[in-house]
Amino acid sequence: MRFWANEQPHCFTVWCAMSSHGVIGPYVFKDTVDSQRNLSLLKNKFVPALRKRTENMQDVWFMQDGATAHTSNIVLDYLHETFGDKVTSRRYPEVKDCGQSWPAHSPDLNPCDYFLWGYLKSAVYRPKPADTDMLLKNINWEVKKISEEMCGNVTNNFVVRVKQGKLIKGRHIEKVIHY
Template identity: 25%
Template sequence: MPHLYTTEEYANMHLIYGECRYNATAAARLYRERYPNRERYPDHRVFINVHRLLSEGRFPNQVTSEGRPNTSNEDMVLQEVSSTSVRLIEARTGVSKSTAHRILKRNEFHPYHVQRVQSLLPQDYPARLAFCQTMLQKYREDESTLKRDRYMNLHNLHEWHLENPHLMREDRSQYRFKINMWTGILNGKIIGPFELPENLTGEVYLDFIENHLPNLLEDVSLDIYRSIWFQQDGCPAHYTCSVREFLDLEYRGRWIGRSGPISWPARSPDLNPVDFFYWGTLKEKVYSKPLQSLNELREKIAAAVEEINSKSYARLVNRSFLRRCRACISAEGKQFEHLL
């Protein structure tokens, strides 16, 4: 095993590391000069690891007289198991990645996914609780939500544990598209999307909900239209007096947002179907291949929306929303997606 050294070699490393006043790069260079005939040479990380392990009262892994690795090799890997990767374990202990991986599997450790979730502030919890409780109470009414696009950008992260610890890591929502778009979900069907100007002001947004949104809803029956719940977030353009006055007239008692009849809790994309369902589904279809231009992006979005609308997601979306509300209540308003 190329990453294992004898006791004598480790002793020489530690002496040279001290001689170089704990300059690992200089120690690695001096080691090569002093022992020119050795078969392998440690890099600067090994000198740092050897000193750290000895300072902690542990001895570095070594080769026995029979040529087999010392059992401390396994002990060191298990002590570093909270590291996020076998590569980091290798850097800290000198044990090769393949050996560390075998040790972890032999001890029945598994790499559990670390899920990124929206960052929350303590004052957000009561608002999220109140919102979820209200929505569960009103569920039997015919209600729908509409909101502009935003989604959580997820990456694969893992940690090794014997059992799933339901790990999470806070992150912020990010705008994915380089065009400003509005979209909505009504009874499992996508409404829109509608491209908005890049600079969204209260005046521009009011023009949209007054003059363009009715065209997007022209195929909706009058009975359904009268029972629609309109949802928006805390964007400054959504909070202007003119917008709130219009919503009070057009959706009297049936809109959700900042200072609305039902207050929308800040930083809660995990409670919005457009966030947790629509954009996740859409991006898989839109970004299946690299995009070359905005026009191509628009075409891919239109095709993806048509494909999504060809399937019935109403029951799935409603069920997921209710499950999330109940999970949020159980978590006392805190993050819950890692437990779903």
């Protein structure tokens, strides 16, 4: 998001990953995330945390959106070393000749987009944080409250969404599915 202001706003980026095993993160950056910061996060925080939660990394699919910091060559090289052909990302199939392309304009298929960010936003702002420190505490607290069972339900919904997306020929699912 971009904000125009007369003075420097307090900005930060929150990064989380979600699987049927739970949420990994949040990781907070006091600045924007470039490809080097993203690579460092993947290598030093995310993948070690993921290895602790899963018995077999060969069964893990990694899915990410098409943000530039996520799709640089150095990041895609690392994803290929770590996940092989089990990556869904913009540019990945073209660069690595394997994996799945991120479907264009499809936040309907990413559990972080169709569940996590909206859920966290409503929970984090419910107590009206007075400052940035309280906001970050709320984010950490609310992420910790998300159960593995809840994550399993959300990720199981991914399969339903993919089938629905195929039936409606790629149109936005939220416009078709009424909750």
